[in-house]
Amino acid sequence: MTTRLNPSSPIPLYHQLAEAIRADIAAGALAPGDRLPPLRAAADVWGVNLHTVRHAYRALAESGLVRTAGRGSIVLRADSPTSPPVPDEDVITRFLREAREQHGLSLHDIRRQLERQIRGAGPEVPDVLEPRPIPEPRIGSTVVHVIECSTWQALDLAQQVQERWQVTAKPWSLERAGEPPAGPLVATYFHYNDIRARWPKRLAQVQFASIRPDPALAGRVRGIVPTEARTTVILCEREAEKARNIAADLAAVLPSPTFEIRTLVSNNPTTALHVAGKTQPVLFAPRIWGALGPVERADPRAVEVRYLFDSIELAALGERFQWSER
Incomplete structure (x- = not known):
C-alpha cells in the first residue's frame, strides 16, 4: 500500500x-x-x-x-476497478456537509477536485471566476427538501438553492422509500405527476420550478471536438421517454444543424463509451452520471448533462417561502 x-x-x-x-x-x-x-x-x-x-x-x-x-x-472478494460501489446517501450527505462547513467548498469545487485526482492532475491554480464558497447555514435556519429522481441531481439542485437563500437545503431522491419530513419542498415540474401520486396530501407544500441544461455544456462539448463542423453526440439514458425529453431540452444549448443528438437507451451506461468514436462526445443524463464509476467519468469523451434552476424561478422560490437572500 x-x-x-x-x-x-x-x-x-x-x-x-x-x-x-x-x-x-x-x-x-x-x-x-x-x-x-x-x-x-x-x-x-x-x-x-x-x-x-x-x-x-x-x-x-x-x-x-x-x-x-x-x-x-x-x-472477501476482488473489487472491480470500473464499477465501485455507490456510497449510501448518509455517507454522501455527511461528506458534502464536512466539505462545505470545514473547507468552504461548493459542489462544483468538489466535482472538479475529484475529477482532477482521478486523472492524476497536479494542483490547480485558482480561477478568478471560481464560484464563491457557500456560507455555513445559520443555526435554526429553515430546512427545505429538494426532490429529484436521483440523489446526484437532488444534491446538485439543493446546493443551488442553498447558494441563493439562507436555508439548509437537503436532497430527497424519488428512489427512496417513504416521504420527506414535514416542511417546505422544492421540485421540478418534470416530477409533478410523480409527487402528486406519491404524496397527494403534500402537494400544496411543494413549490415547483423549471430547470434548464447548463449553457456551459456546449463549451465542454467543443472542448472535445473543437471543430465547427457538424458534431454528433451520444446521449445516454436508461429510459426512452426520459432520453427524448432530455434531448429536447439540450436542443437549446446544442442546436441543430451544428449538433446532432443521438439517444442511446441502455441499462449499462458504459455501452455508450464502447460504441462512441475516439473523439465523440458522450453525454450522460444526471442520474446516469451519478451512477458512473471514476474510470468512466475520467474518460475525456464523457460529459455530464447538468441542469440549473431557472434564475427567475429560483428567485420566486424565496418569495414564495419568504426566505432571506444570502
Whole structure:
C-alpha cells in the first residue's frame, strides 16, 4: 500500500484510506482471504489515528469487500476497478456537509477536485471566476427538501438553492422509500405527476420550478471536438421517454444543424463509451452520471448533462417561502 493520504484534501481521511485499500484489492495486492493490518499497525503505517482506520475498515465491510473476524478484517472478494460501489446517501450527505462547513467548498469545487485526482492532475491554480464558497447555514435556519429522481441531481439542485437563500437545503431522491419530513419542498415540474401520486396530501407544500441544461455544456462539448463542423453526440439514458425529453431540452444549448443528438437507451451506461468514436462526445443524463464509476467519468469523451434552476424561478422560490437572500 503505497498511496499517500492528503490531510489537506476535502475528502475525509477515512475515505481516502478506504479507497486506497480498495485499489489494492482491485489490483490484486490484497487477495481474498488476506488479512488487513491490525488497527494500530495500520494507523502507524498511514500516519492516522485508530478511529480513522476503524472507520475505513467499517466502510469496506459495509460495501462487502472485507469481513470483520474477531479482532481482524479479512478480504472477501476482488473489487472491480470500473464499477465501485455507490456510497449510501448518509455517507454522501455527511461528506458534502464536512466539505462545505470545514473547507468552504461548493459542489462544483468538489466535482472538479475529484475529477482532477482521478486523472492524476497536479494542483490547480485558482480561477478568478471560481464560484464563491457557500456560507455555513445559520443555526435554526429553515430546512427545505429538494426532490429529484436521483440523489446526484437532488444534491446538485439543493446546493443551488442553498447558494441563493439562507436555508439548509437537503436532497430527497424519488428512489427512496417513504416521504420527506414535514416542511417546505422544492421540485421540478418534470416530477409533478410523480409527487402528486406519491404524496397527494403534500402537494400544496411543494413549490415547483423549471430547470434548464447548463449553457456551459456546449463549451465542454467543443472542448472535445473543437471543430465547427457538424458534431454528433451520444446521449445516454436508461429510459426512452426520459432520453427524448432530455434531448429536447439540450436542443437549446446544442442546436441543430451544428449538433446532432443521438439517444442511446441502455441499462449499462458504459455501452455508450464502447460504441462512441475516439473523439465523440458522450453525454450522460444526471442520474446516469451519478451512477458512473471514476474510470468512466475520467474518460475525456464523457460529459455530464447538468441542469440549473431557472434564475427567475429560483428567485420566486424565496418569495414564495419568504426566505432571506444570502
